[in-house]
Amino acid sequence: MKILAIDDQQLVLLPLKKRLTELGYEVFTETDSLKSKSIYDDVNPDLVIVDLNMPVISGIEIIRYIRTTKNHSTPIMVLSGNSDDNSIVETFDLGIEDYMKKPLSLNEVSARVKRLIGAANDGSQPQAILQNSIIEKxxxxxxxxxxxxxxxxxxxxxxxxxxxxxxxxxxxxxxxxxxxxxxxxxxxxxxxxxxxxxxxxxxxxxxxxxxxxxxxxxxxxxxxxxxxxxxxxxxxxxxxxxxxxxxxxxxxxxxxxxxxxxxxxxxxxxxxxxxxxxxxxxxxxxxxxxxxxxxxxxxxxxxxxxxxxxxxxxxxxxxxxxxxxxxxxxxxxxxxxxxxxxxxxxxxxxxxxxxxxxxxxxxxxxxxxxxxxxxxxxxxxxxxxxx
CATH class of the missing domain: 3.90.550.10 (Spore Coat Polysaccharide Biosynthesis Protein SpsA; Chain A)
Incomplete structure (x- = not known):
């Protein structure tokens, strides 16, 4: 299963990719929101994880591209420090599946990913319980x-x-x-x-x-x-x-x-x-x-x-x-x-x-x-x- 994670801060993407990769998912990351649309088209992911507050192109524009322009039902999870009620409502109106506010634990992110798209299908689950870490705001x-x-x-x-x-x-x-x-x-x-x-x-x-x-x-x-x-x-x-x-x-x-x-x-x-x-x-x-x-x-x-x-x-x-x-x-x-x-x-x-x-x-x-x-x-x- 393929996951595309989009966030302008590399320090957010690094632990996210490491954890999801350890769980057996194939993870693609992008810090340049301008490139994210073409990467989405190339990867054709099973799940998109996106931040809202990014320069040049906001996360809402990326969601709109997937839902309106492409008319795709690909599951979308927002992972953002934005707590503005209007933005949250807008993302759900556009059809996202989940919204998580930073800071949050990688364990929680992993559980929600599994709920949305299921466990990774290659059977490469880690043998030990992974140490929890926090994705900061x-x-x-x-x-x-x-x-x-x-x-x-x-x-x-x-x-x-x-x-x-x-x-x-x-x-x-x-x-x-x-x-x-x-x-x-x-x-x-x-x-x-x-x-x-x-x-x-x-x-x-x-x-x-x-x-x-x-x-x-x-x-x-x-x-x-x-x-x-x-x-x-x-x-x-x-x-x-x-x-x-x-x-x-x-x-x-x-x-x-x-x-x-x-x-x-x-x-x-x-x-x-x-x-x-x-x-x-x-x-x-x-x-x-x-x-x-x-x-x-x-x-x-x-x-x-x-x-x-x-x-x-x-x-x-x-x-x-x-x-x-x-x-x-x-x-x-x-x-x-x-x-x-x-x-x-x-x-x-x-x-x-x-x-x-x-x-x-x-x-x-x-x-x-x-x-x-x-x-x-x-x-x-x-x-x-x-x-």
């Missing part, structure tokens, strides 16, 4: 800067996460590591090339430049809705990061930034000396930004793809305080009032300082001078813009 890129992470990289945590959350693409940036980090990352990527990218910087440029290059690299991926960054030591864990993504996709925020402020029910562990230094630095940052953010330096942030160029096109003037520079760039571009409305600070459920942090106490002492450089640099830019 949105697709997310995550940049993870790595410098000498050979011994600290929690590879299994990352691989388990991308296996269970199909809408994620991880980009590990090797920042000129002197140990075997690059080899570890390449091994991590092996067999997961569709979900994991390794971006190699032969020369160490610092965290700011590693994140900047990684973010710009991921911005070229057309199927991503949001792009963020996360520390390699997972001091902020992946489930907390996914909560940040949920916030940005259900709001008008352009940046959602994790915050390590202590609150009831949260596991936030810091060394006491670091906590004192952090509080002092955050006070200075608030004065510079003139925005009441409690923790700009948390290494977990997610952003709307449309602001990536604004935030990362130009090199940062510091190696560690680029988060402050991102907020300053937002403030200059949008104005202070609008920038405050577009940036959300969300408390984390868990944050633990990991041993082996690259930021030493000596580095901390330099931060005050770097903040002065940031204030001077961006205040000059703000004055020029007003002129």
């Amino acid at each position: 949105r697709c997310v890129g995550v940049v993870i800067p790595c410098y000498n992470e050979e011994d600290r990289l929690l590879s299994k945590d990352f691989t388990d996460f991308v296996q269970e959350h199909s809408g994620y693409h991880l980009c590990f940036v090797n920042d000129g590591s002197k140990d075997n980090t690059l080899e570890v990352l390449q091994q991590l990527r092996k067999g997961r090339e569709d979900y994991i990218t390794v971006y190699d910087c032969p020369k160490n440029g610092g965290k700011a430049e590693a994140v900047r290059l990684g973010m710009l690299h991921m911005a070229a991926f057309t199927d991503l809705d949001y792009i963020g960054f996360l520390d390699a030591d997972l001091s902020t864990d992946l489930s907390d990061f996914d909560d940040l993504v949920t916030t940005i996709e259900t709001s008008d925020f352009k940046i959602v930034s994790g915050s390590r402020i202590s609150r009831m029910g949260a596991n936030i562990a810091k060394e006491s000396a670091r906590q004192i230094i952090s509080l002092s630095i955050n006070f200075i940052i608030r004065k510079i930004l003139k925005m009441n953010f409690k923790d700009t330096q948390c290494g977990a942030k997610i952003m709307d793809k449309e602001i990536i160029e604004l935030a990362f096109k130009d090199k940062f003037i510091t190696k560690w305080l680029f988060d402050v520079e991102i907020f300053m760039r937002m403030k200059i571009y949008f104005g202070a009032t609008k920038a405050k409305q577009l940036i959300c600070e969300q408390p984390l459920k868990r944050w633990v300082h990991a041993d082996g942090s690259k930021l030493s106490m000596k580095d901390s002492a330099k931060i005050v001078f770097q903040l002065a450089d940031i204030a001077r640099h961006y205040n000059q830019k703000e004055v020029k813009k007003k002129e």
Whole structure:
């Protein structure tokens, strides 16, 4: 039995094709909706699975082509993040058999496919129960800067996460590591090339430049809705990061930034000396930004793809305080009032300082001078813009 799946996001189609192929179906996929009509004619599928919100040609147009132009009764299943009642009603009026809203589980999709067209006829059913995975409503890129992470990289945590959350693409940036980090990352990527990218910087440029290059690299991926960054030591864990993504996709925020402020029910562990230094630095940052953010330096942030160029096109003037520079760039571009409305600070459920942090106490002492450089640099830019 042949299935044609049409969706403009490759990260949606990959796990769908894998699962349905494992169940014995012959699966064809297409991300270019413009080509989907001719592919439908060539394949003559037993089932069409289609998204609604696609550029150039919408899913409704494809359904109309099958039902009206071709006058075919081929079963059609809509698999979409569109929850608009009018669109749903229109698709059923056109004669679809099923409508599923993202996010949803592959197990449920498989069960509904079997209900519509029956089990695959080649008898190639898997012997074991397949692990369930989620087809997300949105697709997310995550940049993870790595410098000498050979011994600290929690590879299994990352691989388990991308296996269970199909809408994620991880980009590990090797920042000129002197140990075997690059080899570890390449091994991590092996067999997961569709979900994991390794971006190699032969020369160490610092965290700011590693994140900047990684973010710009991921911005070229057309199927991503949001792009963020996360520390390699997972001091902020992946489930907390996914909560940040949920916030940005259900709001008008352009940046959602994790915050390590202590609150009831949260596991936030810091060394006491670091906590004192952090509080002092955050006070200075608030004065510079003139925005009441409690923790700009948390290494977990997610952003709307449309602001990536604004935030990362130009090199940062510091190696560690680029988060402050991102907020300053937002403030200059949008104005202070609008920038405050577009940036959300969300408390984390868990944050633990990991041993082996690259930021030493000596580095901390330099931060005050770097903040002065940031204030001077961006205040000059703000004055020029007003002129």
